[in-house]
């Protein structure tokens with residue numbers, strides 16, 4: 183059976199690898215000259231800069247996949263210093279590792295602390311709602327501004343006032359519905375976890391991982407064991423006795439086709455098969471991100487630098503949504519005498535940053551480091567990477583779009599949607615979704 187996978191990001195590569203293992207004759211068609219999609223690692227001036235994700239949390243399926251591909255020996259665990267994380271609310275507040283400390287510290291107001299006590303009595307809402315509505319209803323606005331809002335921006339670069347709680351934080355909504363309360367649910371889950379601490383997932387649940395030579399070393403490794411054709415920009419697909427996939431330069435026949443390109447690209451490709459779905463796919467918005475990497479001499483490092491980094495209280499956010507001290511997170515990210523900072527600007531709340539010139543962006547980034555981290559040092563290196571469409575946003579209509587996709591797939595046997603636009607944006611989600619797809623394909 184012939185399979186075409188469109189896109190050589192982690193979704194496409196992991197799917198192609200698993201399809202090949204199942205005996206499919208697989209070809210990956212990739213528009214760009216390089217593979218990896220959003221996963222790109224730049225090695226320059228002794229620095230290792232991730233242009234996309236810098237790592238992933240322990241996940242059994244991901245580790246299984248890395249092991250299966252023979253890359254486990256390259257896995258590295260985050261440094262101890264990365265356990266320290268901050269929120270900037272006018273000062274840098276260190277998030278306590280023991281959550282109970284939040285009740286003693288002056289980070290939250292008395293009103294919010296009381297809201298925590300009342301949370302078990304707030305009625306669950308069976309319907310989907312925005313993250314802002316959900317958090318404000320259950321815990322109050324301060325929790326949104328100081329904790330969940332910054333997290334939504336930090337993970338999804340998304341606007342909590344428009345993103346869906348069910349499509350983005352499915353587990354949290356499930357806890358509300360199952361236990362009637364987040365606090366009751368979390369207490370119950372913590373008890374279960376204590377009882378299972380001997381299991382591998384219990385022990386490593388919060389550990390952050392990457393690879394010695396960066397994230398791209400892994401996608402490069404997978405790409406070597408599957409057949410990837412680069413500079414193949416897929417433009418359309420036709421249904422005949424087999425599927426015919428057209429690129430800018432070639433035509434390919436296949437029994438199954440997996441779409442892992444961004445949704446606005448898939449929209450173009452399937453337009454002549456289903457115009458209505460194509461229009462819905464165009465409506466999945468993507469948030470823009472500007473990444474600014476800066477290296478400074480270690481002699482200017484203060485205590486904050488010895489941490490994972492920080493996010494911003496929604497009331498204190500300017501144009502930067504997150505600051506990460508990569509050289510304090512993983513080994514081998516900068517020479518001993520320097521430290522490396524990666525700053526994320528823009529996101530759904532400040533989309534116009536991506537239109538600014540590199541000079542303006544650099545000034546914004548440096549001013550932010552002075553304001554929040556009190557780093558006034560001259561930089562020794564910088565790099566700016568602009569993504570006009572960085573991360574897909576799952577809004578309240580996301581479930582409806584997924585329903586349309588499922589209807590399309592059942593009408594067009596052999597066509598499958600994968601990729602971060604649909605079932606989760608994290609590195610781990612992309613790999614898990616590939617395994618799920620293989621199960622589905624095998625069951626047909």
Ligand SMILES: Cc1cc2nc3c(=O)[nH]c(=O)nc-3n(C[C@H](O)[C@H](O)[C@H](O)COP(=O)(O)OP(=O)(O)OC[C@H]3O[C@@H](n4cnc5c(N)ncnc54)[C@H](O)[C@@H]3O)c2cc1C
Nearest residue numbers: 189191192193213219220234235416443601602607608609
């Ligand atoms: C700046 C940034 C930081 C991130 N940080 C993290 C993090 O710390 N942890 C985490 O878990 N996740 C993170 N993510 C999210 C995660 O990296 C992505 O969701 C994931 O890598 C997406 O993989 P993908 O294969 O689904 O899509 P992509 O990586 O977008 O791959 C799609 C591929 O399709 C190709 N393509 C597009 N159109 C066509 C076409 N017409 N024909 C052929 N090929 C085409 C593209 O060139 C690309 O190679 C981050 C994302 C960004 C942008």
